[in-house]
Amino acid sequence: MLQSQASSPDPHARQQLALAETFFNHSVSCLVILDRHYNFVRVNAAYARACRRDINDFVGHNHFDLYPSDTKAIFDEVVRTKRPFVTFTRAFEFAEQPERGVTYWDWTLVPVLDAKGEIEYLVFSLVEVTERKRADEALRVAALVYTHSSEAMMVTDADNRILAINDAFTQMAGYSMADVAGKNPRLFGSGLQDTDFYRAMWQALEQHGRWHGELTDRRKDGSLVAVRLSINTVYDEHGNVDRRVALFSDITDKQRAERMIWDQANIDGLTKLPNRHRFRECLDQYLKKAQRAGAELALLLIDLDQFKEINDTLGHDTGDLLLIDVARRIRDCLRPETTLARLGGDEFAIILDDADALQQLDAIARQIIAALTTPFKVGPEMLFISASIGIAKYPHDAQTIESLLRHADQAMYAAKNAGRNRYFHFTSALQEAAQRRMSLTNELRGALAAGQLEIFLQPIADVETGAIQKAEALLRWNHPSRGLVSPAEFIGLAESSGLIIEIGEWVFRQASSYLRHRRALGDSKFQISINVSPVQFKNDETLSTTWLGHLEQLDLPPDGLVIEITEGLLLDVTAEVRSKLFTLGRAGVQLALDDFGTGYSSLAYLKKFDIDYLKIDRVFVRNLEYSSDDLVLCEAMIMMAHKLGLKVIAEGVESKAQHAMLKSAGCDFIQGYLCSRPLPITQFEALLGQAAPAAPAMKLR
Structure with a gap:
């Protein structure tokens, strides 16, 4: 130095x-x-x-x-x-x-x-x-981040007392530093998380020094806020807890949006019940649980009877209010934890896996049916419906979702066919019937091309003279192995599969061809009736124009054709269907209202759609006696029809006594076994006499 x-x-x-x-x-x-x-x-x-x-x-x-x-x-x-x-x-x-x-x-x-x-x-x-310097800079940056961050932050000491919060925390929770200094963060608790939740949180903090998750807190004003929370522990030089830093992200809006998306995918917007998608997920979970436990469960499918008529007659708003009330009534018959879903339209489903509920399965089904038969007050309307319920059980009836749903649906279908307003359990016989329907549907697709379909004719005779002036064309299926298949068995299948349009067109052309044959023989007043399905009117866009064009090509007057429709078509009439009916009517094609008196009969239909013939259903003719109510009803229908300018045809006439009573009541025509069973065309020709120049009279047996 x-x-x-x-x-x-x-x-x-x-x-x-x-x-x-x-x-x-x-x-x-x-x-x-x-x-x-x-x-x-x-x-x-x-x-x-x-x-x-x-x-x-x-x-x-x-x-x-x-x-x-x-x-x-x-x-x-x-x-x-x-x-x-x-x-x-x-x-x-x-x-x-x-x-x-x-x-x-x-x-x-x-x-x-x-x-x-x-x-x-x-x-x-x-x-x-x-x-x-770097530490100072890091602290300065940290202070800037802490102060100006949009993410809420809180610092606590080793005893979980609050040391600091930033402005973002104040904005999120509403608390100032003066409100929370030295206090425990449980101040923000909402009560929605249980002790197990917090026990797991503290266990993670003690073992790993950090925790991350979502929870719901309560703001100073009492409102709830959903947050994503991250907690990190800061240790001193001796490894002891010095501070804990918590970062909060407000996810309330995000959760609300996610919930909205989830609800749209899983919840029926009208009844607030699980929808079909969510129901299948629940059913899958219940099945897996039952498989693991070796337990049982039951599936109930509920379909409302007469709902379509109410919806079409009174409008969808009334129908929606009715469905909400239906869901409430069904829910009232079940335990709160039981899964009830709306699968769509007027169809509901229930999953029962509780042992007590399974023992009371029939009682629950009867309770639901009774609840739904009680009249509904919807606005000014008093509405009456019923329900058909199909029941299938795991593992006795099915082991998979698809088979369980299919078998419950088959049982519900059987309940409807048996008269509605009842419940059916699945049986092997129902499965066999369903398989037969499926097999028949598949075989019906090739029946027309294979020449298995045939037209039979049943005469319609004048009550006074016995003259055969009309005939109804009836479809028959000559199955190569099953023999003659009843129309009652395959017409519904043709409608549900859409084959009825092609088959109906074939029936019309066969009937038109025979009508031309009769006219060529000089039978100028002969009429032929064909039954037209509502499916044809709704889905065959060119039905009226095509048929009228075909009659013109054959040089046949349209009034030689009578189209028989049911009241069900008129109940569900659309502008397009109405246009087709009016087009045919204006051209001269005549309309007959079939099965009158068995459905929702309305006098308005008879005039509004220019009906020409009213056909009294065989149910009123079957038990005709001089002192019976059925005779009174027949007389009333005949009188009403005549007042409206309609002719009356009575179906199902099998005895001379029935003929005599109908004649006395003023009925115009009769149809039934008294005249003849439906016959193949060749036999029908023999009945009439092939060379008869005019409509022959039949000797009524």
């Missing part, structure tokens, strides 16, 4: 010099001595290490030749003003050591004066503070 000018320093001075030398050499601070021109006089080992040079490399060099720096202005100012010392912090980059990047140093610059008061040496010390 600097040597004293004294030639023989005293022992105390020597001791002081030795101490100074030791401090200089072994100081952890970087120490440098420059002359007044900034040339290196001496550096210590710490400085050499900091510069990554040998300690002797500095001698003979100027400080600012080795390390150009903006500090020279400070040095010059000290030299000029002879200030006792100056401290400052500067960033520095070592040009020959770019990998070190920017480093930060705290400088202390002290001038040493000679005996004349002039600066002889400059001594400066440096301490690298890079890590501290």
